[in-house]
Every structure is written in C-alpha cells, then in structure tokens.
Amino acid sequence: MLTDAFTRFTDTWSPKIAGDINDMQVKVAKFEGAFTWHHHDGEDELFLVVDGALRIELEDGVVDLVPGELVIIPRGVEHRPVAQPTANVVLFESAATVNTGNATDDARTTTDLDRLESL
Amino acid sequence: MLTDAFTRFTDTWSPKIAGDINDMQVKVAKFEGAFTWHHHDGEDELFLVVDGALRIELEDGVVDLVPGELVIIPRGVEHRPVAQPTANVVLFESAATVNTGNATDDARTTTDLDRLESL
Numbered sequence: 339m340l341t342d343a344f345t346r347f348t349d350t351w352s353p354k355i356a357g358d359i360n361d362m363q364v365k366v367a368k369f370e371g372a373f374t375w376h377h378h379d380g381e382d383e384l385f386l387v388v389d390g391a392l393r394i395e396l397e398d399g400v401v402d403l404v405p406g407e408l409v410i411i412p413r414g415v416e417h418r419p420v421a422q423p424t425a426n427v428v429l430f431e432s433a434a435t436v437n438t439g440n441a442t443d444d445a446r447t448t449t450d451l452d453r454l455e456s457l
Numbered sequence: 458m459l460t461d462a463f464t465r466f467t468d469t470w471s472p473k474i475a476g477d478i479n480d481m482q483v484k485v486a487k488f489e490g491a492f493t494w495h496h497h498d499g500e501d502e503l504f505l506v507v508d509g510a511l512r513i514e515l516e517d518g519v520v521d522l523v524p525g526e527l528v529i530i531p532r533g534v535e536h537r538p539v540a541q542p543t544a545n546v547v548l549f550e551s552a553a554t555v556n557t558g559n560a561t562d563d564a565r566t567t568t569d570l571d572r573l574e575s576l
Contacts, residue, residue, distance in 0.1 A: 339526050357529045359501040360551055362481055364529070382478040384549075386505075388525060406507060406525065407458050408547075410476045410483070428527075430503075430549055432479055 340388065343454055344368065344426045351446050353429055353437055355453040365429040365451065367437075369421035374446055376439035377416045383431045384410045390425030394418070459507065462573055463487065463545045470565050472548055472556055474572040484548040484570065486556075488540035493565055495558035496535045502550045503529045509544030513537070 343356050343366045351373060353365035369392060385394065386408040394401040394409055395418040401409045403425075411417050419427075429435075438447040462475050462485045470492060472484035488511060504513065505527040513520040513528055514537040520528045522544075530536050538546075548554075557566045 341525060357503070359503050359529055359549060360481060362479065362549075364503065364527070384476075384478050384483065406460060408483070410478055430478060 346454055352448050353451055355451050361433060362431060363433045367427050367429060369419055369425045369427055372420045373418055374438050374441045374443040375416060375418045376441035378413055378435055378439040380413055381432045381435045382410055382412050383435060384408055386428040388426040388428055391422040392425040392427060393420045393422055395420055465573055471567050472570055474570050480552060481549060482552045486546050486548060488538055488544045488546055490542060491539045492537055493557050493560045493562040494535060494537045495560035497532055497554055497558040499532055500551045500554045501529055501531050502554060503527055505547040507545040507547060510541040511544040511546060512539045512541055514539055
C-alpha cells in the first residue's frame with residue numbers, strides 16, 4: 339500500500355517508481371528542506387502530499403500543501419519544492435520527467451530511478 | 458484544494474475533471490454502493506481514496522482502500538468499485554477513459570464530463 343511504500347527507503351530527493359499508468363508513472367519521494375528551482379519544458383507534474391508539509395514556491399507566489407492535498411504544476415512553470423521540514427510525496431508525471439527539469443544539480447538530478455515492489 | 462472539490466457537487470458515479478497532466482486527467486467522483494463490472498481495453502486507471510472506504514472487486518480477489526491509499530488497475534483487468542457505503546475518490550486516467558469501460562450501463566456511463574474550477 340502507498341503508506342508502506344515510504345517505509346522502504348530513506349534517501350531524500352530521489353523518486354522511486356511505484357507504478358505505471360499508461361505512459362505516466364506514480365513515483366514516491368521523501369523531500370527534506372529546499373530543492374532546486376527548475377521547470378519542465380514539456381511535461382506537467384502533479385505533487386500529492388501524503389505526510390508532512392510541502393510548500394511549492396512559484397515566481398508569483400506559493401502553494402502550501404498538507405496531507406491529502408495536491409497541485410499540478412504546468413509545463414514551463416518555474417517552481418521550487420520546499421518541505422517544511424520533511425514531506426512524503428507522491429508524484430504523478432511522465433516516465434521521462436527528470437526531477438530537476440532544466441536545472442543542473444549534480445547532487446540531486448536522478449535519471450535512473452529505482453522501482454519499488456508493486457503497491 | 459482537493460478536499461474542497463468534493464463540496465462542489467453531489468451526484469454519484471459522475472466524474473468531474475479537476476485538472477490536466479500531459480494527456481491524462483485528474484478526475485474527482487463520489488461513489489456510493491456498487492458500480493458496474495467493467496474493464497478498459499487500452500487504459501490503466503488509478504483510484505485514490507480521499508474519504509470513506511472503497512473496495513475494488515477483481516475476478517480473483519479484492520483490494521480495500523482507506524483514505525490516502527491508491528491502486529492502479531491495469532488495462533484489461535475486469536473490476537467493480539464498491540463504496541462502503543460511500544467514498545470520495547480521485548481518478549488519474551486518460552482523458553479518453555469512460556467510467557464504465559466496455560460495459561453498457563445507460564444510467565451510469567458518462568462521456569461528457571463537467572469540469573470543476575481549478576483546484
């Protein structure tokens with residue numbers, strides 16, 4: 339189950355594939371503190387908070403998410419996820435979406451995602 | 458926000474479009490009691506329970522979902538959602554997915570979905 343998925347790993351900012359839907363994927367990730375400002379040129383992205391608190395900073399404001407709430411960040415929109423101080427997050431996005439989008443962040447960019455056992 | 462979305466309508470088994478992600482959509486729906494057995498020939502489908510309780514009956518078992526839990530039903534898999542007795546549900550699926558899939562159920566098949574204001 340989804341809540342169990344977050345017990346299977348401890349690393350932060352490293353999404354794991356938890357399921358496939360058409361050509362998109364459900365990914366799960368632990369966020370801690372502030373991520374890197376970035377955007378995705380061709381892909382929309384959904385963040386759903388399961389535990390903790392997550393602020394999505396945008397160029398013109400913020401979106402604060404509590405558990406059970408979600409937001410869709412459209413393609414091209416610059417954003418920075420900031421966990422306060424930690425959050426367990428479900429991402430619903432293209433299999434091709436890279437976590438840091440257009441940005442270069444060698445410490446955080448993850449392109450070869452681990453796959454969890456089936457939810 | 459997502460939890461507000463369910464206060465904006467009362468009809469059951471009639472998904473509303475709540476957002477777009479690439480060529481898929483976030484839909485929200487109120488389920489009550491048992492739906493129609495069906496499958497989707499070419500589309501996977503994700504159910505996320507926000508409130509209430511939902512059992513997904515399958516040919517070889519059941520999946521019971523409480524709030525915060527989700528399941529992906531792969532294409533071709535025969536299934537029947539049964540709310541116990543009611544559930545507020547988020548669906549992630551193709552814009553083209555019809556709620557009753559291959560089944561004919563004039564009272565429930567919905568092809569022209571209303572769109573909620575942005576979450």
